[in-house]
Amino acid sequence: MARRIVVCGGGSAGGVLAARLSEEPANTVTLVEAGPDYRTPEETAPELLDANQFGFTTHDWAYESADQVVDADSIPMFGIVEQGVVPVLRGKVIGGSSSVNGANALRPTPEDFARWTGLGNDRWSWDRVLPYLKKLEDDPVGGELHGTGGPVHIERFTEGDGLRPVMSAFLEACAQAGHPVRQDMNGADRRGAGPVPFNRKDGIRQSSALAYLGPARDRANLTVLGEQTVDRVEFTDDGRARAVVLGDGTRLEADLVVLSAGAVGSPAVLMRSGIGPRRLLEELSIPVIQALEGVGRNLRDHPMVYLTYAVDEEAVGELLPPLQTVLAFSSAGAGSGGEVDxxxxxxxxxxxxxxxxxxxxxxxxxxxxxxxSRDPEAAPRIRLGLLDHPDDVRRMVAGIRQVRQIIGSGPLEKYVRAEQWPGPEATTDADLTRAVLQGKNTYCHAVGTCAMGGAGTPAAVVDESGKVHGLDGLYVVDASIMPDIPAVPTNTTVMMMAERCADELRRGD
Ligand SMILES: Cc1cc2nc3c(=O)[nH]c(=O)nc-3n(C[C@H](O)[C@H](O)[C@H](O)COP(=O)(O)OP(=O)(O)OC[C@H]3O[C@@H](n4cnc5c(N)ncnc54)[C@H](O)[C@@H]3O)c2cc1C
Known part of the structure; x- marks a missing residue:
């Protein structure tokens, strides 16, 4: 059956969806992206290609969170655009946040999906998502848990193969503190320290634009519209999506509409379309198509603070690649058996x-x-809610104490001179609590604002295939539909979800 499909938002999920859905010749796919479309690597801005840089400096939505940061002058600058403001960085470009991010390709774990099934999403069990995690990757590690030959190439820096001495010393210090050191942080057991798996190839960030859309560009049934903002979706009287309306008034007729505008963009498009909390829609005089109280709620993000050390420049040597290793550990301490948080x-x-x-x-x-506002160009009100829960603060404080022990240990002695933030004078729980509340920022992993769940569940917006409850022909597939946040950076999880939903959507079954 010939179908006109409009995918709204060309980010991590949208790039995967447009590429996979256009593999089916009967589908005509239009991908609408608010940021610029770069068709080839040659056209692409260098900071979007270079995996050692962050592309958000040039291609960002410039959103801010309403989270209060107290007394912000004393905290490190990284990631903070203006003092006192927590930015909500989101890529505004083809590839979306996958074009501007850190290319950290840590995969979600079976425990993450046990939480999703525990919330009633039985079809998102580990054994049913693993095939899609494998499908998307090309990981030389191979074996039962890994895919080879998929669109997204994975690389790690290892001893003797690019791992910098200071990073190697960090792993040694973690081992001394009782953390297992692993070669594959995407393997069966992830607790401990090891090289970060990256979606990069020869230093180039493997965004959805490069890895998925690149090879699909020549298909006659795929059109990419760059620099076009989706305003809203239009419906027939009996609740079927029939068109996407762009900011300039253009109408794109559709048999199927998939929103993949991300954790900020997708709930915003739904709300402008009359789908969301009734009171808000009425306040903005938007006719209610479907009252769904969960739209925009349930936002989850990973808070982050930046411990800062003065180091010996000569001993550290080369600064790039800036990030090579990770420690995944429990606030309850090494050897406690507590969950990795x-x-x-x-x-x-x-x-x-x-x-x-x-x-x-x-x-x-x-x-x-x-x-x-109803204006598609107006910034939404975002509150990440970082560290609002006292137990989140408590666990951050416990984490600082453990990191201090590792950084202050023998293997890093020749590199580290002094702690600059929070600083050696911050010693008590009260000092450290104040410090994390002053220094709070984001790991940039907001999810959950159109959460999946059974119809009638208070937060639920979509069902397990991404279909919006109570309407036909309208799906959401991106970070916003995660019911809970995985304990890893979110890009690979998003791409996996898009692979899986595309599999169901491509033939209309
Ligand atoms: C700075 C930064 C660093 C990160 N680092 C990592 C990392 O190292 N590893 C990791 O796993 N995760 C990382 N993440 C998180 C990860 O990149 C995101 O979770 C993931 O990309 C989200 O995918 P998405 O498809 O939901 O949204 P996005 O990739 O953000 O895509 C949404 C797309 O929709 C477009 N859009 C939005 N609204 C509209 C509209 N109205 N009309 C048209 N288009 C619209 C946007 O421009 C964008 O292209 C990082 C994120 C950021 C911002």
């Missing part, structure tokens, strides 16, 4: 400074997104 990732970009970003990957805090 923290990541520490030493990072060097500036001479004489080493950051050790500490991220809480099992947060309890919740945030939200709401549109502030």
């Amino acid at each position: 923290l990541h520490a990732l030493p990072f060097t970009m500036e001479p004489g400074v080493m950051l050790v970003p500490l991220g809480l990957v099992r947060p309890y805090s919740l945030g939200r997104v709401e549109i502030s």
Whole structure:
């Protein structure tokens, strides 16, 4: 059956969806992206290609979170655009956030999906997602758990193969503190320290634009519209999506509409289309098509603070690649058997400074997104809710103490001179609590704002295939439909979800 499909948002999920859905010749696929479309690597801005840089400096939506940062002058600058403001970085370009991100390709774990099935999403069990995690990757590690030959190439820096001495010393220090050191942090057991698996090839970030859309560009049934903002979706009287309306008023008729505008963009498009919390829609005089209280709620993100150390420039030597290793550990301590809820990732970009970003990957805090106007160009109100929950703060403080022990140990002695932030004077729980509340930032992994779940579940917006409850022909597939946040960076999980949903959607069954 010939179908006109419009995919709204060309990011991590949208790139995968457009490429996979256009493999079916009967589908005519239009991908609409608000940012610029770069068709080839030659056209692409260098900072989007170079996996050692972050592309958000040039291709970002410039959103801010309403989270309060107290007394922000004293905290490190990294990731903070303006003092006192927590940015909500989101790529605005073809490939979306996968074009601007850190290319950290840590995969989600069986425990992550046990939480999803525990929330009633039985079809998202580990054994049913693993085939799609394997399908997307080309990981030389191979074996039962890994795919080879998929679109996204995976690389690690290892001893004797690019691992910098300071990173190697970090792994040794982790081992001394009782953490297992692993060669494959995407393997069966992830607790411990090891080289980060990256979606990069020869230094080039493997975004969805490069890895998925690149090879699909010549298909006659795929059109990519860059620099076009989706305003809203239009419906027939009996609740079937029939067109996508762009910011300039253009209507794209469709048999199937897939929103993949991300954790901020997708709930915003739904709200402008009359799908969302009734009170908000009424306040903005938007006719209610479907009242769904969960739209924009259930936002989950990983909070992060940037421990900062003065280091010996000469001993550290070459600064790039800035990030090579990760420690995944429990706030309850090494050897406690507690769940992995923290990541520490030493990072060097500036001479004489080493950051050790500490991220809480099992947060309890919740945030939200709401549109502030019917205007598609108006920034939504975003509150990430970082560290609102006291137990999130407590576990961050416990994490700082453990990182301090590792950074202060023998293997790193010749590199590290002094702690600059929070600083040696911050010793008590009260000092460290104040410090994390002042220094809180984001690991940039917001998800969950159009969560999947059974119809009638308070937060649920879509069903397990991404179909919006109560409407036909409208799906959401991206980070926003995660019911809970995985304890890893989110890009690979998003791509896996898009692979899986595309498999179901491509033939219309
Ligand atoms: C700075 C940064 C660093 C990160 N680092 C990592 C990392 O190292 N590893 C990792 O796993 N994850 C990382 N992440 C998170 C990861 O990249 C995201 O979770 C993932 O890319 C989200 O995919 P998505 O498809 O949901 O959204 P996105 O990739 O953000 O795509 C949404 C797309 O929709 C477009 N869009 C939005 N609204 C509209 C509209 N109205 N009309 C048209 N287009 C629209 C956007 O421009 C964008 O292209 C990082 C994120 C950021 C921002």
